[in-house]
Amino acid sequence: MTTAEQLATRSSTPACDDGVCGAAGMTVPDSERTAAVFKALADPVRLRLYSRIAATGGETCVCDIQDVGVSQPTVSHHLRKLRDAGLIDCERRGTWVYYWAVPGALGPLASVLDAHTQLITR
Amino acid sequence: MTTAEQLATRSSTPACDDGVCGAAGMTVPDSERTAAVFKALADPVRLRLYSRIAATGGETCVCDIQDVGVSQPTVSHHLRKLRDAGLIDCERRGTWVYYWAVPGALGPLASVLDAHTQLITR
Secondary structure, three states: OOHHHHHHHHHOOOOOHHHEOHHHOEOHHHHHHHHHHHHHOOOHHHHHHHHHHHHOOOOEEHHHOOOOOOOHHHHHHHHHHHHHOOOEEEEEEOOEEEEEEOOOOOHHHHHHHHHHHHHHHO | OOHHHHHHHHHOOOOOHHHEOHHHOEOHHHHHHHHHHHHHOOOHHHHHHHHHHHHOOOOEEHHHOOOOOOOHHHHHHHHHHHHHOOOEEEEEEOOEEEEEEOOOOOHHHHHHHHHHHHHHHO
């Protein structure tokens, strides 16, 4: 199970809405799962790669996302980090690997941000 | 101007809604500003500190957020990172420093997540 999948499972449980447990704030397990996915998005190159893949709305050939200003091995490294976090997935077909953004993977992160925004502005 | 303030300013400009510029995805400057704020939230201890401060809905004495499982100097280090990113601010009063979550600082991040979620599910 990827980090994003764990986060989605956790967010669907009823205890502590959106991982924010009253005045105590986030629990240790929730903070660890959520921080891991934020970390995947905490690099400008990874964020541009993710954005490029998501922006297609479908599959993207790795051959079309090599122009983000870093070497091909670095692109591969960042794509692996995004995949390990459960934000993207891929499939090899012949010479090329095709990537897509995993639907729903950003939802739990958005819920955490929304829950905290509501706490701040209440 | 903090990173979160730069991000809020950028997000209010009309070009490229939410920093997602069509099929090209995020621009380099947008990805750098956004990744910097994600990075501030990409650590479990920082996330719990931020959550604890936000959960009060007001000010939190630093004396009340020392029990996150790390040493006091490490707490101070993480609070500085959150402050540098523009997510929290503080004021010293006598012996103690009081922290609060900056209203609106999470908004641009939430917009980026929402914009990409819409791209993926369209």
